[in-house]
Amino acid sequence: xxxxxxxxxxxxxxxxxxxxxxxxxxxxxxxxxxxxxxxxxxxxxxxxxxxxxxxxxxxxxxxxxxxxxxxxxxxxxxxxxxxxxxxxxxxxxxxxxxxxxxxxxxxxxxxxxxxxxxxxxxxxxxxxxxxxxxxxxxxxxxxxxxxxxxxxxxxxxxxxxxxxxxxxxxxxxxxxxxxxxxxxxxxxxxxxxxxxxxxxxxxxxxxxxxxxxxxxxxxxxxxxxxxxxxxxxxxxxxxxxxxxxxxxxxxxxxxxxxxxxxxxxxxxxxxxxxxxxxx
Numbered sequence: 001x002x003x004x005x006x007x008x009x010x011x012x013x014x015x016x017x018x019x020x021x022x023x024x025x026x027x028x029x030x031x032x033x034x035x036x037x038x039x040x041x042x043x044x045x046x047x048x049x050x051x052x053x054x055x056x057x058x059x060x061x062x063x064x065x066x067x068x069x070x071x072x073x074x075x076x077x078x079x080x081x082x083x084x085x086x087x088x089x090x091x092x093x094x095x096x097x098x099x100x101x102x103x104x105x106x107x108x109x110x111x112x113x114x115x116x117x118x119x120x121x122x123x124x125x126x127x128x129x130x131x132x133x134x135x136x137x138x139x140x141x142x143x144x145x146x147x148x149x150x151x152x153x154x155x156x157x158x159x160x161x162x163x164x165x166x167x168x169x170x171x172x173x174x175x176x177x178x179x180x181x182x183x184x185x186x187x188x189x190x191x192x193x194x195x196x197x198x199x200x201x202x203x204x205x206x207x208x209x210x211x212x213x214x215x216x217x218x219x220x221x222x223x224x225x226x227x228x229x230x231x232x233x234x235x236x237x238x239x240x241x242x243x244x245x246x247x248x249x250x251x252x253x254x255x256x257x258x259x260x261x262x263x264x265x266x267x268x269x270x271x272x273x274x275x276x277x278x279x
Contacts, residue, residue, distance in 0.1 A: 017095040026201055027202065031232035039240065042090075046101070047101070053069030070083040093138060097131055102150065108163070112164060124169070124171075125168050148242045149175065193242065196256070196258025197220060197261065
């Protein structure tokens with residue numbers, strides 16, 4: 001299998017576009033990379049796990065898409081700059097920037113060291129600054145540039161024992177609005193996708209600190225009207241929406257994808273829901 005395949009679909013909503021996706025080696029980012037490739041985009045898969053990135057590129061190539069993997073730590077400006085330069089060198093342009101990389105530390109605020117605080121903020125927020133800074137000239141040259149930042153329901157509310165994560169996700173929403181405001185005249189639109197409980201490695205990293213992770217998940221889902229977690233693909237579809245002209249005229253806003261989690265201050269499922277039938 002040639003993991004550097006360069007053929008791509010000539011059809012689809014992203015035909016002719018080039019996308020850079022961080023945190024793309026698993027979870028939401030991987031789902032977005034595969035979906036974007038199916039829609040005709042050429043995709044740069046950015047992540048710290050080079051083995052996972054290369055495996056994803058092989059899956060995309062096997063399906064007829066075009067992608068290549070770049071191993072990078074997005075908290076480091078040099079890595080981000082190098083990855084964007086490599087993307088443009090490989091594909092000749094850059095149209096779509098998806099800032100999806102993120103991490104969580106589960107502990108009370110007084111237990112954090114300064115280094116732990118900085119690490120979460122660097123990965124979750126500063127990385128977006130680095131990515132936009134170095135992608136901007138290419139997004140401007142494309143005349144229609146798309147930036148999608150991945151926030152969270154924690155962009156709006158608190159979450160137990162994740163104070164730095166919650167702070168970072170609130171910051172992402174503010175950064176999204178600032179980019180949208182300052183760069184609209186250059187043809188750049190910037191929006192934020194805010195998922196709720198999503199079945200990703202990060203979710204299990206959070207739940208695995210509990211004595212019974214499965215019971216902890218079931219307890220959380222009882223507060224979700226639809227009664228189910230999101231799949232990474234569910235979130236990827238909204239990222240796609242903000243990455244093409246389906247969302248023409250929309251900038252500086254956010255969409256919450258949470259199966260109804262934030263709809264009410266108090267809620268508890270009293271029985272099975274129709275959405276649980278296929279679980």
